[in-house]
Amino acid sequence: MSIEGIWVPIVTPFRNGQVDFPALKRCAAELVEAGISGLIVCGTTGEPAAMSEDEQLAVLDAVLGTAPAGHVAMGLSDNNLASALERLKRIGERPVAGVLAPPPYYIRPSQAGLVEYFRAIADASPAPIIVYNIPYRTGVTMELATLRAIAEHERVVALKDCGGDLGLTMQLIADGKLAVMTGEDQMALTNLCLGGAGAIAAVAHIRPDLFARLPVLVKEGRLDEARTIFYRLLPMIRLAFSEPNPGPLKAALAMMGKMSDELRSPMQAASPAVREAWKPILQDLELL
Numbered sequence: 001m002s003i004e005g006i007w008v009p010i011v012t013p014f015r016n017g018q019v020d021f022p023a024l025k026r027c028a029a030e031l032v033e034a035g036i037s038g039l040i041v042c043g044t045t046g047e048p049a050a051m052s053e054d055e056q057l058a059v060l061d062a063v064l065g066t067a068p069a070g071h072v073a074m075g076l077s078d079n080n081l082a083s084a085l086e087r088l089k090r091i092g093e094r095p096v097a098g099v100l101a102p103p104p105y106y107i108r109p110s111q112a113g114l115v116e117y118f119r120a121i122a123d124a125s126p127a128p129i130i131v132y133n134i135p136y137r138t139g140v141t142m143e144l145a146t147l148r149a150i151a152e153h154e155r156v157v158a159l160k161d162c163g164g165d166l167g168l169t170m171q172l173i174a175d176g177k178l179a180v181m182t183g184e185d186q187m188a189l190t191n192l193c194l195g196g197a198g199a200i201a202a203v204a205h206i207r208p209d210l211f212a213r214l215p216v217l218v219k220e221g222r223l224d225e226a227r228t229i230f231y232r233l234l235p236m237i238r239l240a241f242s243e244p245n246p247g248p249l250k251a252a253l254a255m256m257g258k259m260s261d262e263l264r265s266p267m268q269a270a271s272p273a274v275r276e277a278w279k280p281i282l283q284d285l286e287l288l
Helices: 021-033 053-064 081-091 111-124 144-151 166-175 185-193 208-219 223-240 247-255 272-284
Strands: 005-009 038-041 072-075 098-101 129-133 156-161 179-182 198-200
Touching (some): 005 208, 021 038, 021 053, 038 053, 053 081, 081 098, 098 156, 111 129, 111 144, 144 156, 144 166, 166 179, 179 185, 185 208, 185 223, 208 223, 223 247
Parallel strands (some): 005 198, 038 072, 072 098, 098 129, 156 179
C-alpha cells in the first residue's frame, strides 16, 4: 500500500438516525473523482464511537464498493487488545488497503506497552498498519524511540501525525522508515514541504480538487502556486475546527447539498454562528 498524497477520513452521513448509504456512496465517488489519493473509513471524522461494529463494517463495505481497489483504509480504535484483534479479524476479511490504529485510549499505557500493543496488531493484521499518534484523544504521547521501535515491524508502513511535536515529525521524515502523514489539516503544506508523505485531512471533503493539487505542485517545485491555493483554503480549515469535528464540516456539506446536517449525540451540529460563517467562505470557494 502506498500512503501518500491527500487521504480523506470520510464522514458518515446520517438521516433520521440511520446511516445514509446513498449520500455516503456519492461522497466517496466525488472525492475519488476529484483526485483524492485514498479514503479512511471510521476515522474520528466518521463518528465510529457512536456506531455499532456492524454499522462500521456496513459503512466500510459501501465505500469499498464505490472506491477503487487499494484506496480504502479502515479505522480500528479500542482499549481492549482482545476486542481489537477480534474486530481486526472481521476487517481483514475485506480488501482494505490498510488499518489506521491509534494507541488504546483512556488506559494510558507505558511506552513499552504501546510497542507491545502495536506489534500485536501488526502481527495479526493481513493489511498494512498506519499508526495514529493523537495524544489529545488517547491520553498518551508516543515518544520517538517508541515510534521507531514500532516502525521496525514490516507491516507498519505509515504514521498519521497529530502529536504536535514538529521536531519528532521531522526526525521521522528524515528516518525514512514511515510515510509520515499529518493529521492536522493546517499542517498539510508544511508536511509536504518538509518531505512528508502528505495529509489525512478531514476538511478536504470541501474542494478536494484543490487539496489534491498540493502534493503535485510541491513535487514539481511550484511552491508559489501551492501557497496561493493553501492560503485560499486556510479560512475554511480554521472554521472547520472551530467547534468539535465533524460538526462544522457536516454543516458545510449540508449547505452544499451533499447530506443531512445530522450527528449522533453527544456530538452536536454546528452552531448558528458557524453556519453563518460558512456562507462567505463557501461562496469564495465557488460552492454556493
